[in-house]
Amino acid sequence: MSTLSERDPGLVELMDDPACDRDALFRTYAAFSHVNALLAGWRRTYRERLRPNFTGPEHSVVDIGAGGGDVARALIGWARRDGVRLEITAIDPDERAAAYVSTLAPLDGYTHRLGTSSDLADEGRLFDFVLSNHVLHHLGPTELGTVLADSEQLARLGVVHSDIRRSATAYALYSVFTAGRFRGTFIREDGLLSIRRSHRVAELAAAVPVGWRVVPQAPHRLLLMHDPRAGR
Template sequence: MLGFGQRLLGAQEKMDDLACDPRQLERTYHHFGLVNDVLSGWRSVYLRRIRPHLSATRPSRLLDIGCGGGDVPIRLAQWAARDRLRLDITAIDADARAIRYASVRPLPSGAEGHLHFRQAMSGDLVREGSQPFDFITSNHLLHHLSAAELQALLDDCQHLCVGTVIHNDIGRSALAYALFGLGTWPLFRESFIHDDGLLSIRRSFSKPELAALAPPGWRVRSLIPFRNLLIYRAPGKRPDA
């Protein structure tokens, strides 16, 4: 059995199966919000790396790639609206099921008209000649990709972003696997959270692996608990710590 010294490749998460139980898939999308609020650290990412660059008068544009059920872009829109800062968000996912779910979710007060969901991939926006974004984010996307797919994504991001790119993903470790397994088994039996989450940890990059694959201009930072941030700042922009 493959240990934690290497990524587990070639395995498919249950929610990625087009024939999976639609009720369990919907519950999974619903539960993502709780899991990400507790484990993904987006509040600190927003406070440190996004909010300082937002304005109350000048709109900023953010692209969220692989948005899933939409909880992360909804949170970002909520926080920006609460802070009275102008942030227009486009959230994309290749899976039509995710976009259908996200598109009918109620938006937080002040975010109406500032958050739009669309079925697309980053390459589609590059080919369309999309206007550049001030921020690009993703959550739990990188571990789905091969090394070649990761390089293609990062190239797309450099084409599309004139500010900061933040890819937030799991950092693979045996301890993360054990704690997630214990913490989620009694809570999420009617969704794919437990099984897919464990598989996601096995499929994720370690910090050294991600750093080795990162092109020039990209850097990897750790985020508690068990997170890797892969960050890019467009040329001419002041790098964050």
């Protein structure tokens, strides 16, 4: 535990408990917009990994395991300022996420859907980009394989799965950052559990198929990427 030298994928986060406090869960979804904005690196990912691959004034996106949809909403705003319209389908299998999103003001370009990536793949859907945030560390080997296969099938232009990169430093800094903050939510407890469940670059690289690339992102992130155009 002191060095976090090994993953602990058997840990269960509080918000994944179907019996967890609903109000605390909704407060957690609301807090994600602040935590992810500060720590998840999506502004940089948008600038460096998505925007350079835009090919026109409008693009379709699916955000897998979108939770309360804060990342998707941020992406829509950034792209709009760049003169690009994103149509984002935020998909999540948890009915509680859908219930939370129903309390938010509608946003042009944002659609929330109950379901999984496999539901979309089975329907033959296609999107320009496939994304996820903090999903990978939740997946066992079989689930990871399914999500990556679905991603390859769904994406026209690119796939970016963003997650935490496990380290003792990340754990210590997050512990300090959340101390005394986000009371009444699962942000602190689940965030620390997430770090312990997350991958290092070499671990994830060894677990994914040929054609996928794992890239570290400062300070404590990693990106799992696939370019569907590479084999064409």
